[in-house]
Amino acid sequence: MAAVAATLDLPDLAAIRQAAARIGPHVHRTPVMTCAAIDAEVGAKLFFKCEHLQRVGAFKARGACNAVFSLDAESARRGVVTHSSGNHGAALAYAAQRRGIPAWVVMPDNASAVKQANVRRFGATVRLCAPTVEAREAACDAVARETGATLVHPFDDPRVIAGQGTAALELVEAIDDLDAVIAPCGGGGLLSGTAIAVTSWRLGIDVLGAEPANADDAARGFASGTLEPLAATTTIADGLRTTLSARTLGALRKHVRAFGTCSEEAIVRAMRMMFERMKQVVEPSSAVPLACLLEHTLDVTGRRVGIIVSGGNVDLDRLPWV
Amino acid sequence: MAAVAATLDLPDLAAIRQAAARIGPHVHRTPVMTCAAIDAEVGAKLFFKCEHLQRVGAFKARGACNAVFSLDAESARRGVVTHSSGNHGAALAYAAQRRGIPAWVVMPDNASAVKQANVRRFGATVRLCAPTVEAREAACDAVARETGATLVHPFDDPRVIAGQGTAALELVEAIDDLDAVIAPCGGGGLLSGTAIAVTSWRLGIDVLGAEPANADDAARGFASGTLEPLAATTTIADGLRTTLSARTLGALRKHVRAFGTCSEEAIVRAMRMMFERMKQVVEPSSAVPLACLLEHTLDVTGRRVGIIVSGGNVDLDRLPWV
Numbered sequence: 001m002a003a004v005a006a007t008l009d010l011p012d013l014a015a016i017r018q019a020a021a022r023i024g025p026h027v028h029r030t031p032v033m034t035c036a037a038i039d040a041e042v043g044a045k046l047f048f049k050c051e052h053l054q055r056v057g058a059f060k061a062r063g064a065c066n067a068v069f070s071l072d073a074e075s076a077r078r079g080v081v082t083h084s085s086g087n088h089g090a091a092l093a094y095a096a097q098r099r100g101i102p103a104w105v106v107m108p109d110n111a112s113a114v115k116q117a118n119v120r121r122f123g124a125t126v127r128l129c130a131p132t133v134e135a136r137e138a139a140c141d142a143v144a145r146e147t148g149a150t151l152v153h154p155f156d157d158p159r160v161i162a163g164q165g166t167a168a169l170e171l172v173e174a175i176d177d178l179d180a181v182i183a184p185c186g187g188g189g190l191l192s193g194t195a196i197a198v199t200s201w202r203l204g205i206d207v208l209g210a211e212p213a214n215a216d217d218a219a220r221g222f223a224s225g226t227l228e229p230l231a232a233t234t235t236i237a238d239g240l241r242t243t244l245s246a247r248t249l250g251a252l253r254k255h256v257r258a259f260g261t262c263s264e265e266a267i268v269r270a271m272r273m274m275f276e277r278m279k280q281v282v283e284p285s286s287a288v289p290l291a292c293l294l295e296h297t298l299d300v301t302g303r304r305v306g307i308i309v310s311g312g313n314v315d316l317d318r319l320p321w322v
Numbered sequence: 323m324a325a326v327a328a329t330l331d332l333p334d335l336a337a338i339r340q341a342a343a344r345i346g347p348h349v350h351r352t353p354v355m356t357c358a359a360i361d362a363e364v365g366a367k368l369f370f371k372c373e374h375l376q377r378v379g380a381f382k383a384r385g386a387c388n389a390v391f392s393l394d395a396e397s398a399r400r401g402v403v404t405h406s407s408g409n410h411g412a413a414l415a416y417a418a419q420r421r422g423i424p425a426w427v428v429m430p431d432n433a434s435a436v437k438q439a440n441v442r443r444f445g446a447t448v449r450l451c452a453p454t455v456e457a458r459e460a461a462c463d464a465v466a467r468e469t470g471a472t473l474v475h476p477f478d479d480p481r482v483i484a485g486q487g488t489a490a491l492e493l494v495e496a497i498d499d500l501d502a503v504i505a506p507c508g509g510g511g512l513l514s515g516t517a518i519a520v521t522s523w524r525l526g527i528d529v530l531g532a533e534p535a536n537a538d539d540a541a542r543g544f545a546s547g548t549l550e551p552l553a554a555t556t557t558i559a560d561g562l563r564t565t566l567s568a569r570t571l572g573a574l575r576k577h578v579r580a581f582g583t584c585s586e587e588a589i590v591r592a593m594r595m596m597f598e599r600m601k602q603v604v605e606p607s608s609a610v611p612l613a614c615l616l617e618h619t620l621d622v623t624g625r626r627v628g629i630i631v632s633g634g635n636v637d638l639d640r641l642p643w644v
Binding site for chain 1: 353374375379594597598601602603604634638639641643644
């Protein structure tokens with residue numbers, strides 16, 4: 001695996017800086033929040049990078065904008081396509097609208113009306129397909145063939161990884177003397193970008209990955225060095241049900257210091273804590289780093305720790321503690 | 323009524339500036355948020371002053387701190403007492419803890435365990451009484467007689483009003499060229515302080531009051547010039563179920579430009595909009611200004627408008643749309 005990973009293109013700090021400049025006009029420089037009550041609970045000083053306040057409500061706007069604004073004029077004119085039932089689809093639709101080019105988003109035909117509407121409100125075309133990996137890849141390929149649109153993968157793309165890394169870059173530039181930065185891990189785009197940005201930016205800041213125990217393929221793959229399968233996707237952290245690619249596994253093996261995993265109960269508890277104490281509406285995936293601290297699977301006692309809050313798109317009619 | 327009001331002490335801008343300096347070490351200078359999606363919905367440019375991110379989760383920390391830190395050493399030593407089942411009780415407990423003096427909070431014996439715990443976690447003593455105005459005033463008097471503690475009324479106190487006015491002062495100092503500032507109105511402490519601060523600070527900024535139609539004593543009193551009774555307190559905006567005092571009515575008659583009222587449905591819709599679009603956890607009272615804009619009882623089309631978001635202490639097990 002390591003040999004394969006080394007051959008796969010990954011962005012460096014310069015590429016992440018270029019991404020920051022490229023996407024600057026199109027994304028928010030999100031604030032960093034602190035919360036004394038949560039600090040007291042975990043025994044560390046936490047700095048929450050608020051990507052739930054990002055455009056489209058998630059960090060995904062960064063990677064999508066970097067990919068879309070990296071395209072040459074001729075490719076851009078033909079548009080972009082992706083498959084996503086979540087934040088990446090909306091983010092790509094947003095990015096394409098900002099550039100004034102067409103976007104197609106392939107979604108499983110069981111995707112909720114709300115999720116479809118989130119994509120359509122930015123002017124993208126939704127293509128429904130059967131809810132299988134094969135069907136969505138076939139649908140993406142079909143759109144690309146018909147239209148000449150460029151595929152923008154949710155995470156297995158150096159331009160997307162570079163864009164996602166800009167959140168951590170803003171964080172370390174804003175907060176002095178961080179000891180560590182934690183990001184949640186699904187397909188690994190956010191964590192790869194975070195790890196490359198932070199460890200290249202300055203020595204002495206650890207990057208830690210956080211994952212639900214119910215979707216721990218990255219933690220296992222990080223330990224074993226090979227892509228590990230995910231038997232079932234039962235976590236409520238719906239943004240983290242994806243498995244790594246060879247590219248993101250290579251980045252994590254090289255730049256991440258350790259992984260923590262957490263129970264579903266801890267995710268709910270951490271999410272509610274962020275609602276109650278920070279007064280922030282976050283999605284379950286965003287609560288996974290704090291959940292790992294609550295369960296002590298990542299040890300940051302007494303340290304200054306950045307946390308990437310990945311997004312805030314949660315179904316308010318079905319909050320997990322109600 | 324106007325003659326009476328004129329004799330009641332009210333703070334001026336200088337007193338509000340002094341309050342800001344006095345409470346500075348003990349409260350947050352809260353951020354101001356904007357939201358393009360809500361701006362598009364209401365057709366105005368809104369600037370939300372985030373007092374739900376204030377200490378104890380509400381603007382009440384400002385008035386309580388100003389009252390507590392205004393006391394001379396001898397009075398302070400004997401402590402403070404108030405009656406409140408909500409944010410003011412927790413705020414006074416917090417302020418007293420910061421000064422290292424005792425606090426007693428009289429609460430109705432049907433106050434929830436959560437509300438009692440919110441007061442006790444700052445070291446205050448809770449005194450339970452029957453849930454009537456007479457019982458709570460008798461209980462407050464009894465504590466004051468026994469202990470020599472100073473009563474800090476939730477709103478009918480110039481020091482409290484001056485403290486509450488500091489939020490609006492920060493807002494107008496931070497955001498250029500506001501046309502108007504809207505605050506919700508319960509007992510009128512926040513709105514009085516806001517109105518005095520803003521209209522004294524610069525000419526040309528209107529202060530507008532926002533109230534649930536189900537608790538519209540202030541809107542009626544503002545029109546009639548006399549204190550109006552409130553038959554029933556059926557609004558979900560539990561922070562706004564209080565009636566004005568002669569002091570706050572006098573301040574509002576002098577400094578507020580207009581009142582808007584809103585339906586319960588609009589409060590729920592506005593509150594949910596602030597959760598969904600701004601990703602902020604706010605209590606129903608905080609949503610009342612936006613609800614008045616959604617129902618067009620306050621007209622701010624095309625203007626730059628500050629909104630004081632009063633607090634974020636909401637029961638997450640019983641969100642009103644679930």
